[in-house]
Amino acid sequence: MSRKADPTIRGRLLAAARAEFSAHGLDGARMGNITARAGVSKGTFYLHFRSKEDAFEEVANEFFSAFFGHLDGIEALLTSEREPTEVLSELHRRDLAMLEFLWTERDFGRLLFEGARSPRQRHLIEAFAARIQERVEQFLAIDQARGRLLPGIDIRTLAQFIAGGFDRYARVLLSSPNKPDIERDLHAFHEFICRGCTTPECQQMLGIGTEPASSS
Incomplete structure (x- = not known):
């Protein structure tokens, strides 16, 4: 039985990814830094996102949603x-x-x-x-x-x-x-x-x- 993704953890991962991308860019961002900031394992990251690029796109969409709000x-x-x-x-x-x-x-x-x-x-x-x-x-x-x-x-x-x-x-x-x-x-x-x-x-x-x- 597959584990369910916790939405509160997803929010922490997005906040951590945003901080990491802002500091180091997409190419320079490290998966380990994102998961460490969020206080989760890399395995937990993959419950929510397919890749670092996938997380970046979601952070970008959050940015756009706030802008158009x-x-x-x-x-x-x-x-x-x-x-x-x-x-x-x-x-x-x-x-x-x-x-x-x-x-x-x-x-x-x-x-x-x-x-x-x-x-x-x-x-x-x-x-x-x-x-x-x-x-x-x-x-x-x-x-x-x-x-x-x-x-x-x-x-x-x-x-x-x-x-x-x-x-x-x-x-x-x-x-x-x-x-x-x-x-x-x-x-x-x-x-x-x-x-x-x-x-x-x-x-x-x-x-x-x-x-x-x-x-x-």
């Missing part, structure tokens, strides 16, 4: 009857929390973004990027349907630009030795989108002028 409920927010200023404020809060998450988890995030050498790792990052673009496109479609986004804008192209810009900013954030002013950068991004892509009516409700602010 910050986007939960945005569709409901965008379709609500709340004032545009309230919606923008909530979007800013969620985006800020998402970027703060990347900074807090930068050791593992850097490994994911910069250490994707194997086809399996590259597939994870490509799927992550595609999902970001898909979610952004969904949000833009809602805004356009509700008359907040200029009707002539191709939302797929705009989503590609936004997702590509996010990818670049995330890589800079993850590799930075010092924490950037994330809130300032995010405010500049939101203002850029609002000034360039929203309807005059939406800008008026947001209190955004069509002319750039004076530099004096």
Whole structure:
């Protein structure tokens, strides 16, 4: 009769694997270190994962789930009857929390973004990027349907630009030795989108002028 995998031990193994991967990368991580951190035997490890690579993929999926958790409920927010200023404020809060998450988890995030050498790792990052673009496109479609986004804008192209810009900013954030002013950068991004892509009516409700602010 085969032994059953204990879910509490699985959680300890995942936490140990995450710490080991963050410290040494996928290639440098040692199975013995993971099991020692978790306080289990190697045999116990194989009750839960087929290989070190299998554990890495599960840790990566946990990372992605936590990241996308910050986007939960945005569709409901965008379709609500709340004032545009309230919606923008909530979007800013969620985006800020998402970027703060990347900074807090930068050791593992850097490994994911910069250490994707194997086809399996590259597939994870490509799927992550595609999902970001898909979610952004969904949000833009809602805004356009509700008359907040200029009707002539191709939302797929705009989503590609936004997702590509996010990818670049995330890589800079993850590799930075010092924490950037994330809130300032995010405010500049939101203002850029609002000034360039929203309807005059939406800008008026947001209190955004069509002319750039004076530099004096």
